[in-house]
Amino acid sequence: MPTNTHHLTYEDIEAAGDRLTGHVRPVTLAPTEPDVWLALEFLQHTGSFKARGALNFLQAHLDAGTLPDAGVTIASGGNAGLACAWAARRQGVRATVFLPVTAPAVKVARLRGYGADVRLVGDEYAEAAAACEEFAATTGALASHAYDHPLIAAGAGTLLEEIHRQVPDLDTVVVAVGGGGLFTGVATAARQHGIRTVAVEPEHSRAFNAALAAGHPVDVPVDSVAADALGARRATPLALHAAGRGDVHSVLVPDTDITRARQELWDAHRLAVEHAGATAPAALLAGEADSTAYGYRPGEGEKVCVVLCGANTDPTTLGAPAS
Structure with a gap:
């Protein structure tokens, strides 16, 4: 298992690939125009890439004999919590998930459907997170995290390996960034294959972009339509280290482009994704403007794969297709 919590290696991703083979769904690539694929x-x-990291995290501990009888615990009502509960059920492991009492009933029901012991504590996420920490300390349960762990990031990196096998001459992968788990894994694997990584964030939820500018993780305000999944206030040292070792471009997109990309994915391709899932493709929309900070404009003949990372959304907000 990885021992340095601030670094991720390609070997960590290879090990994750061995653990996950046959247990996760291989990614499907859909060509949308010449030299552009959607992953x-x-x-x-569970509707997002988070299943890869959650399963890798648990399997690595099971293999090492370091999974306690109290099982695993996490504070998350989002995609990470769902993935943790799913992976735990698949491996026959107890999962205790902490949420604020304000969590949507549909999320609570879904978590319980995966067999998780759901604990509702406090009015805010911070209170649920504190209760999760106390639970781990008193019971010995293994504390998981939504993105800030090398095993989580390594699992996410297996996505790029699958993409590269299907498009071995790929030039660029475009991926959304929240806290940085998906980016860290993808960028680490991409560097191995000489592939550029374009890291996309909402303009008002830019923890990674701000960390790059400062040279270290910094707290940022969060205000975006995609904040439910890309709302980290601080990027991880893991992400910063990965950014410093490969061909990485950090770009921003306005919420209007995220919303437009989400609608266009539905109208043109019948793909229903959450706003976070539309953030990466929004970079190509924003890239149509003459700006170096906003969006990404591929070069002539540049082979690009855009990751659609999650679909836990309300499809009724998409409306009818354009006629």
Whole structure:
């Protein structure tokens, strides 16, 4: 297992690939125009890429004999919590998930459907997170995290390996960034294959972009339509280290482009994704403007794969297709 919590290696991703083979859904690539593919990772178990990291995290501990009888615990009502509960059920492991009492009933029901012991504590996420920490300390349960762990990031990196096998001459992968788990894994694997990574964030939820500018993780305000999944206030040292070792471009997109990309994915391709899942493709929309900070404009003949990372959304907000 990885021992340095601030670094991720390609060997960590290879090990994750061995653990996950046959247990996660291989990503489907859909060509949308010449030299552009969409990676349909929202078709993954639980509706997001998070299943990869959660399963790798648990399997690594099971293999090492370091999974306690108290099982695993996490504070998350989002995609990470769902993935943790799913992976735990698959491996026959107890999962205790902490949420604020304000969590949507549909999320609570879904977590319980995966067999998780759901604990509702406090009015805010911070209170649920504190209760999760106390639970781990008193019971010995293994504390998981939504993105800040090398095993989580390594699992996410297996996505790029699958993409590269299907498009071995790929030039660029475009991926959304929240806290940085998906980016860290993808960028680490991409560097191995000489592939550029374009890291995309909402303009008002830019923890990674701000960390790059400062040279270290910094707290940022969060205000975006995609904040439910890309709302980290601080990027991880893991992400910064990965950014410093490969061909990485950090770009921003306005919420209007995220919303437009989400609608266009539905109108043109019948793909229903959450706003976070539309953030990466929004970079190509924003890239149509003459700006170096906003969006990404591929060069002539540049082969690009855009990751659609999650689909846990309300499809009724998409409306009818354009006629």
